[in-house]
Amino acid sequence: MTGALPIRQVAFFVEDVRSAARAHHATFGSGPFFVADNIPLKSAVHRGTERLLDHTSAYGQWGDVMVEFVSQNNLGPSPFRDLYPEGSGRWGMHHAAIFVDDVDAEIARFAAKGAACALRAEMNDGFVFAFADTTATLGLMTELYAPTQALIDFYAMVAQAAKDYRGTDPIHTIRMT
Template identity: 85%
Template sequence: MTGGLPIRQVAFFVEDVRAAARAHHEAFGSGPFFVADNIPLARAVHRGVERELDHTSAYGQWGEVMVEFVAQNNPGPSPFRDLYPEGSGRWGMHHVAIFVDDVDAELAKFAARGAPCALRAEMNDGFVFAFADTTATMGLFAELYAPTKTLVDFYAMVAQAAKDYRGSDPIHTIRMT
């Protein structure tokens, strides 16, 4: 479905992103991690219904791939709760992310193959990301986004931080607008 595009990120749904990032760092040497609290979205459409989606993410490098830990801050339906129902106490791997040229065109390709759009969201700066529901075939979601300069620069910054890391606190708070 993806034309052989490489996985750029693996992501886990967790209760506490800072605790998860710290534990992953201690177990696997990943990071450092950049934590964005309450990531602002201009719009989020989950399964065809516009909904609030307040989430916090921690981003770090794990070898050649970015690792993300994400927590949902508000109650209610979301692609995170599709896989890990609210109140279940269950957490785990949620999605892999890939770069695509056109998010909507790629979503249509996924949908034609039985993997419907679970979420299409826009950040305040117009950046679009989406989740195709590939849980029936892969057991997790596929996140799609176009490699904008801002996104590519962010990935490069996280990767460089891992190369430059010298053992200070592995958790750094950032702000996304």
Template identity: 80%
Template sequence: MQQAHRRPIRQVAYFCDDVRAAARAHHAAFGSGPFFVADNIPLARAVHRGTERLLDHSSAYGQWGDVMVEFVQQNNSGPSPFHDLFPEGSGRHGLHHVALWVDDVDAEIARFAAAGAPCALRAEMNDGFVFAFADTTATLGHMTELYAPVPSLTGFYAMVAEAAASYDGGELITTIAFS
């Protein structure tokens, strides 16, 4: 197992009302991007705090220096790890999570839970990719996302970084789809 101190942050993610507007604003302020937007990301399963729930969300992914930046919006109403930090209807938004690559998502969920950071979400995409949020808000003020660096993920991260390295000021936002 990787040592905890050897787990660099791979992504910083913000909850917002509109991922495209947030991406444009972040680009204007910090030069991040370009951004790849996935609308209504399909999930095979989402278990929020022990209860299976619908979670319809959209995300914008771009590069911000050496780290990926994500903007995420929830498209459906109801409880979620996003609404845990930013209550529905509050109009609040901001830093939601940082992401780490781990060897075994379920083992890390258990490790974080044993350390006082319970699992806020364990989700599976249609292709079997698993991600989870450990609720580290009591100690860090935000969630910590956990996922294994499988080829589809590392390839996506590389594609976003390469797009940033070759960005010439053209189209800032490209719509993509996850199956």
């Protein structure tokens, strides 16, 4: 990919995605939020080792950028726990997401610049995403994913929901397959 890679999403690792989304909505007017519980993954390779990664995410619009709140439902190592260890009681900004043409090529490009792949995961529908560990230079991970039509449509739906929002409950549960 050539040129600038604009941030498409900022994400925070939190204890409870619904509480975090409600608090963010109350403070910043973001949302509404679409919560996907226990997002199914076909595979999750964390730092070279296949691992279980059960996570829940809330997605909403914050101005021109999507905001995500993510929690980990299972114990054990993960790219989230790389920054916020289990039992530490610490939570905060975890990653910024960018669209790339080829996830695997970008993993290699980031690795060549010293940002190892912290996670490469595939959802059941074949959608691939990865985290490049850019914490040494940026203080957070960088999420990489290709802009498939389904992803573009999801981003558009979240942005349109923000434009159409009329003050009802800001939390809506969705299901990812």
